[in-house]
Amino acid sequence: MNSSTAAGQERKAPGRPRSAQADETILDAVLALLGEGQSAAAVSIEAVAARAGVGKATIYRRWPNKEALLIDAVRAMKGPLPELAGRSVREDLIALVQANRTARAQRHSKVTACLMPELIRDDELSRMYRDFIEPRREVTRQVLRRGIETGELRPDLDVELTQIMLSAPGMMQSIFRFNLAIPDDEFAETLVDAVLRGAAA
Amino acid sequence: MNSSTAAGQERKAPGRPRSAQADETILDAVLALLGEGQSAAAVSIEAVAARAGVGKATIYRRWPNKEALLIDAVRAMKGPLPELAGRSVREDLIALVQANRTARAQRHSKVTACLMPELIRDDELSRMYRDFIEPRREVTRQVLRRGIETGELRPDLDVELTQIMLSAPGMMQSIFRFNLAIPDDEFAETLVDAVLRGAAA
Numbered sequence: 493m494n495s496s497t498a499a500g501q502e503r504k505a506p507g508r509p510r511s512a513q514a515d516e517t518i519l520d521a522v523l524a525l526l527g528e529g530q531s532a533a534a535v536s537i538e539a540v541a542a543r544a545g546v547g548k549a550t551i552y553r554r555w556p557n558k559e560a561l562l563i564d565a566v567r568a569m570k571g572p573l574p575e576l577a578g579r580s581v582r583e584d585l586i587a588l589v590q591a592n593r594t595a596r597a598q599r600h601s602k603v604t605a606c607l608m609p610e611l612i613r614d615d616e617l618s619r620m621y622r623d624f625i626e627p628r629r630e631v632t633r634q635v636l637r638r639g640i641e642t643g644e645l646r647p648d649l650d651v652e653l654t655q656i657m658l659s660a661p662g663m664m665q666s667i668f669r670f671n672l673a674i675p676d677d678e679f680a681e682t683l684v685d686a687v688l689r690g691a692a693a
Numbered sequence: 694m695n696s697s698t699a700a701g702q703e704r705k706a707p708g709r710p711r712s713a714q715a716d717e718t719i720l721d722a723v724l725a726l727l728g729e730g731q732s733a734a735a736v737s738i739e740a741v742a743a744r745a746g747v748g749k750a751t752i753y754r755r756w757p758n759k760e761a762l763l764i765d766a767v768r769a770m771k772g773p774l775p776e777l778a779g780r781s782v783r784e785d786l787i788a789l790v791q792a793n794r795t796a797r798a799q800r801h802s803k804v805t806a807c808l809m810p811e812l813i814r815d816d817e818l819s820r821m822y823r824d825f826i827e828p829r830r831e832v833t834r835q836v837l838r839r840g841i842e843t844g845e846l847r848p849d850l851d852v853e854l855t856q857i858m859l860s861a862p863g864m865m866q867s868i869f870r871f872n873l874a875i876p877d878d879e880f881a882e883t884l885v886d887a888v889l890r891g892a893a894a
Contacts, residue, residue, distance in 0.1 A: 612803055660861035
């Protein structure tokens with residue numbers, strides 16, 4: 493796992509011309525509508541066009557349908573993965589969990605939560621979300637597999653379950669605002685150490 | 694922690710007469726509408742009344758507002774907590790995680806996910822959801838605190854973080870359908886052991 497692979501996860505969908513300014517204006521309009529409490533079902537191409545000050549044709553030239561537009565908006569908000577130092581599994585896992593604690597990533601968690609009704613009901617949207625998020629999850633899996641190889645982690649580790657244990661608590665925390673005693677800037681380190689060391693005495 | 698306390702978490706809200714049959718018909722109507730893909734915002738008292746075949750007044754006699762009705766529907770779906778044997782912390786934690794893996798609890802997770810946009814935006818609904826879910830979380834915390842006292846768990850354990858680590862992965866799993874190698878009936882035991890033993894070699 494090196495930083496170029498991590499950066500590679502952030503590549504844009506191929507085959508679409510990227511006139512960056514218009515793209516950003518349109519994606520910002522989607523995020524603004526979702527952020528104001530519009531459900532994904534209520535965010536129409538018409539509403540996005542009006543908000544962005546562009547014609548509907550401008551949107552349809554860039555995105556084939558609303559689902560593709562929603563997922564690209566989520567992708568735009570997520571931001572790049574951190575560069576991983578590769579010195580220790582613990583350090584890399586902390587960097588990956590920490591990347592989900594930025595203000596931008598927290599907004600992303602909430603927008604994802606606002607998409608959840610549609611993610612559950614809409615198989616196409618769900619597939620597109622998975623295509624976007626899977627390469628990011630894979631970076632965590634690669635770090636875990638490296639840890640098994642180097643002997644930093646248990647040889648019998650369940651990589652997929654551990655990846656979920658590292659990502660799910662932060663997401664639920666940003667949605668449900670649990671009453672944690674941990675200061676926000678210590679969350680990543682505390683969670684990684686809890687996952688690594690275990691709760692048993 | 695004994696079973697009577699667990700059962701006590703399932704008590705109904707005080708002060709409202711429980712004419713059980715009509716209540717259930719109305720709550721079933723709410724869950725049916727949400728389960729069909731209606732957003733919580735779109736589930737009106739009118740729609741519930743029509744679906745349940747009762748007058749709006751019948752609903753307003755029982756619930757002061759839509760939020761209270763939604764939360765009661767979620768509560769009805771959640772089902773009772775298991776009786777805890779109290780022999781070992783590991784065994785009790787497995788029983789608590791397992792209680793979220795029943796078909797009924799999985800439906801509950803999805804309905805909760807469908808409420809997430811409203812839970813994020815609506816402080817009153819969020820407070821009501823917390824009032825309902827907190828006593829359930831407290832049962833897990835009590836088991837964890839008992840484990841610290843008995844020496845089964847680390848003396849420096851972060852009880853709140855551990856409670857999130859035990860609940861968040863299953864919820865995210867039922868929403869995002871991660872590709873886990875673990876058979877569903879082994880999920881609870883595998884997660885509890887992962888949390889207890891830790892990932893480090």
